[in-house]
Amino acid sequence: MKKIALLVFFFILFSSKAISLTIEISNPNLRPFKIYVANKNVKDELIINNLVNYLSLMPNVLIVDDIDNADYALNYVKKGNIINLNLSYLKTSEAINFEIRKGSHDEHEASLKLADMVFENISQSKGIFSSQVVFSMNWHGVRQIFISDIVGKKIRKITDNITDSIAPKLSPDRNYVIYTRYFKSGGTSLRLINLKNLDDIPIYSSKGLNVAGSFTEDGKKFFFISYDGIISKLMSYNLTNSEMEVLYSSRSRLATPVIIYNKDAIAFVSDELGRPQVFLFNLKNKSIKRITYKHNYATSPSFAPPGTHFVYVALVNGINKIFASSIDGNDFALLTPVDKSFEDPHWSKNERFVFALSSEKDNSSLYLIDISTLKFVKMFTLPAKIGYVYIN
Amino acid sequence: MKKVFLLLCVLFLIVSCAKQKVSTQPPQAEKSKMEQNLNQQMEQNLNQQEEKKELKQPETLLSSEASMQDQKEEPKKTTVEEVSPTMIAKAQTTMTDATNEQSVLSKMIHFDFDKYDIKKEAQEVLKEIAAYLKANPEIRIIIEGHCDERGTREYNLVLGMRRAQAAKKYLVDLGIDEKRIETISYGKDRPLIDEHNENAWAKNRRCEFKRIK
Numbered sequence: 215m216k217k218i219a220l221l222v223f224f225f226i227l228f229s230s231k232a233i234s235l236t237i238e239i240s241n242p243n244l245r246p247f248k249i250y251v252a253n254k255n256v257k258d259e260l261i262i263n264n265l266v267n268y269l270s271l272m273p274n275v276l277i278v279d280d281i282d283n284a285d286y287a288l289n290y291v292k293k294g295n296i297i298n299l300n301l302s303y304l305k306t307s308e309a310i311n312f313e314i315r316k317g318s319h320d321e322h323e324a325s326l327k328l329a330d331m332v333f334e335n336i337s338q339s340k341g342i343f344s345s346q347v348v349f350s351m352n353w354h355g356v357r358q359i360f361i362s363d364i365v366g367k368k369i370r371k372i373t374d375n376i377t378d379s380i381a382p383k384l385s386p387d388r389n390y391v392i393y394t395r396y397f398k399s400g401g402t403s404l405r406l407i408n409l410k411n412l413d414d415i416p417i418y419s420s421k422g423l424n425v426a427g428s429f430t431e432d433g434k435k436f437f438f439i440s441y442d443g444i445i446s447k448l449m450s451y452n453l454t455n456s457e458m459e460v461l462y463s464s465r466s467r468l469a470t471p472v473i474i475y476n477k478d479a480i481a482f483v484s485d486e487l488g489r490p491q492v493f494l495f496n497l498k499n500k501s502i503k504r505i506t507y508k509h510n511y512a513t514s515p516s517f518a519p520p521g522t523h524f525v526y527v528a529l530v531n532g533i534n535k536i537f538a539s540s541i542d543g544n545d546f547a548l549l550t551p552v553d554k555s556f557e558d559p560h561w562s563k564n565e566r567f568v569f570a571l572s573s574e575k576d577n578s579s580l581y582l583i584d585i586s587t588l589k590f591v592k593m594f595t596l597p598a599k600i601g602y603v604y605i606n
Numbered sequence: 607m608k609k610v611f612l613l614l615c616v617l618f619l620i621v622s623c624a625k626q627k628v629s630t631q632p633p634q635a636e637k638s639k640m641e642q643n644l645n646q647q648m649e650q651n652l653n654q655q656e657e658k659k660e661l662k663q664p665e666t667l668l669s670s671e672a673s674m675q676d677q678k679e680e681p682k683k684t685t686v687e688e689v690s691p692t693m694i695a696k697a698q699t700t701m702t703d704a705t706n707e708q709s710v711l712s713k714m715i716h717f718d719f720d721k722y723d724i725k726k727e728a729q730e731v732l733k734e735i736a737a738y739l740k741a742n743p744e745i746r747i748i749i750e751g752h753c754d755e756r757g758t759r760e761y762n763l764v765l766g767m768r769r770a771q772a773a774k775k776y777l778v779d780l781g782i783d784e785k786r787i788e789t790i791s792y793g794k795d796r797p798l799i800d801e802h803n804e805n806a807w808a809k810n811r812r813c814e815f816k817r818i819k
Contacts, residue, residue: 353697357795360689369694371687380795381760399818400748400788403679412686416679423767423791425760441764443771443789467764483761489720490761511720513761527758534758557758575800576698597695601759601795 247336248276249301250284261297261314262290264325265332268343268365271591272333273584274566286336301332310335322367340564347580348382348391350602359393361409364605366580366594372407373414383426384606385433390453392417392426392436404438406453417451418458427471427482428604437461437471437480448482448495462495462502474517474524481505481515481524492526494541505541516568518561525549525559525568536570538585549583556581558603569593571603701796710738711747711815715773716808719754722768724776732773735815736780746818749773751791752798754807759793766791773813788818 251266266288270277278284281304290299299312312328330341345364350357353371357378362369373379375395382393391407403419404426418424422442429436434454440447446468448461462468466486473480479494486493492506492515506512509528517524523545525538534555539546549568550556556570568583579595580603689697713735715728724732739745751766751773770789778784799806 351694351697352699352701355699355701357701369689369691371689372684374685374687378792378795381763396790398748399746400790402790405679407684412684413681414684415681419679421788423763425763439764441767443767443774446764467761467768469761469764470758511757513758529757532756534756575802597691598698 246274246276247272247286248278248284249286249288249336250278250281252287252289259290259292259297261316261321261325261328262299264322265299265328268325268329269332271365271582271593273582273587273589273591274337275333288332299328301335323363326363326365337566339566340562342562342564342567342582345562345605346384346388348384348604348606349600350378350380350382350393351596351598351600359391359407360600361391362594364580364593366596369596372409381425381602383428383436383604385429385436386431386606387433388606390429390433392429392438394423394425404451425469427480428473430473431477437473439468439471439482441468446484448480461497461500470514472515472517474521479521481517483513483515492524505543506539507543508537508539508546514557514559516560518565519563520565523561525561527557527559536568536583538568549585549588558601560603560605562605569603569605571600573599573601575599710734711817714812714814717769717811717813719756719807719811720765722751722765722772724772728773729776732776733780736777736782739777739782739786746786746788748788748790748816748818750796750814750816751789752796752810752812752814753794754810755794755797755802756807757794759795762793763791764793766793769811769813773815 249269266277269275281287284304286301286303288299288301290297295316297314297316299314301310301312302308310332312331314324314328326343330343333341333343343364346361347364348359348361351360356376357380358371358375359373359379359382360369360371372391373393377396377398379393379395382391384391389409391409393405393407395403395405397403401419401421402424404417404424405414406417407414418438418440420440420442422440424438424440427437427439435450435452437448437450440449445463445465447463448468448471450459450461452458461480464484464486466484467490469483469490471480471482474494478498479496481492481494483490484493485491487504489510490513491504492512494503494505496503505524506526509530511529512526514527515524516526523538523540525536527534528537533553534557535548535552536550536556536559537546537548550570554572556572558571560569562569566585568585570581570583572579572581576599577595577597578600580593582591582593583589713731715724715731717725739747749770751768751770753762753766757765767789770791774784774787774789777787794810797806797810798812799809
């Protein structure tokens with residue numbers, strides 16, 4: 215049995231107390247992952263209760279009541295302020311041990327980190343619980359920008375503008391948010407918030423719309439659309455030298471620029487051919503290629519990390535439906551139910567899941583869709599219509 | 607010497623044009639044609655070097671364009687406030703501005719789904735607004751473009767912009783100075799009626815006219 219011992223120390227900000235984890239990682243790889251949790255009904259351990267709740271959100275993790283039906287057993291022992299968590303692979307008795315020193319103010323955050331560690335070790339793919347969600351929402355009549363964790367906790371309002379703030383995008387290191395702020399007398403400004411020191415600086419302003427797309431993977435550049443009502447421009451902004459470049463301009467409407475993960479292309483939406491469709495702009499040879507053909511209204515692309523597949527929103531009979539497709543269009547599937555509208559699809563970094571938002575009259579829910587089984591899991595619901603959801 | 611220089615220029619032009627590749631493997635001939643058109647247009651656009659030069663000076667652009675705005679765009683410290691679901695529920699007040707405008711500016715014009723052409727009924731409203739603006743030359747307005755809830759938020763932003771721009775163009779064609787008219791889009795973010803039916807959608811696909819104070 216191959217074991218690697220790894221010591222991880224968490225120093226939680228704003229707290230003098232810390233949690234330390236001692237983990238022994240084994241390498242079992244089995245799907246679906248059935249976990250038996252001993253003492254799972256113990257209410258006094260918030261970290262453990264949260265951990266079990268979060269793990270059970272994963273569509274490919276099943277919390278079972280019968281240890282004979284399980285692949286893994288999760289158990290914990292509490293000694294003073296130390297919790298010893300043991301995850302064992304029942305077929306071979308391989309084990310992962312976590313030692314948690316209690317006392318942190320942020321037990322919720324610790325649970326999320328633990329959930330990622332357990333998930334990553336049993337599934338051998340990147341966890342999603344450290345992801346952050348940015349979105350825009352009505353706050354007493356004005357749209358403001360908010361950030362939360364992936365289970366809808368720790369929601370923070372990060373703007374306090376007198377005019378609407380919309381379309382936030384989070385940098386890959388989760389330290390920056392670029393967003394659009396309206397002017398009262400027309401025009402918009404792109405602004406960048408540094409989440410560490412809370413600087414909120416103007417990047418670019420003009421009449422009409424300026425809406426940011428995604429950052430590059432190194433976080434040094436982002437793409438945006440500038441549209442004055444007549445000409446649309448697909449532009450890039452380099453954060454290191456403040457240099458802007460017009461990559462493509464057109465008299466048609468452009469929206470939602472996203473870079474695909476192989477770094478060679480930007481996807482964007484254009485109605486150049488009459489109705490909105492998704493196009494790829496090749497950064498190397500500057501050529502353009504249309505990649506959606508099956509619907510006459512295709513928007514909001516998001517790419518799987520290898521860049522071979524993407525999801526997009528198609529408007530079919532008044533309902534926003536999410537489809538997955540390969541770039542060549544050969545693999546193609548509807549991911550969402552036929553009678554419910556979804557938007558803001560995001561392919562997770564581990565390729566397994568797609569996040570999507572569905573809004574009702576007074577609330578919005580973020581869902582996780584398992585791309586292989588199409589199983590839906592609700593991550594959270596907020597009592598408001600949120601929009602422009604972006605996950606990193 | 608001149609001939610050599612000319613020859614070099616021609617060679618340089620040929621090489622520059624050759625760099626603009628066109629996508630070569632579209633699934634159908636029709637697609638190929640469309641993409642070629644797109645690429646040709648893109649080549650023309652990329653050749654607009656003046657535009658590029660202008661945009662490589664963000665500070666200049668920021669200061670000159672910010673002067674057109676009502677608010678100064680300056681760096682600031684933002685504030686972070688932790689909020690609860692209860693606070694969120696309480697904060698969901700109406701997003702539609704209550705207009706106290708008693709004039710013709712309180713009228714709206716409406717559009718068909720995913721369209722921005724000015725319909726006959728809208729033309730009548732715009733003529734009234736133009737007459738009002740001619741009679742009140744000190745008034746400047748902003749036209750807000752709005753959409754119904756169908757489609758995605760970011761795409762509806764640009765559709766709303768097109769609607770506002772179409773209304774502005776109509777007013778300018780009626781003799782109103784374009785400097786008196788600003789445009790903006792709220793996409794589907796500020797519906798007039800927050801319902802999911804054709805009646806609500808038809809009312810939400812609109813342009814509103816607000817006086818700039």
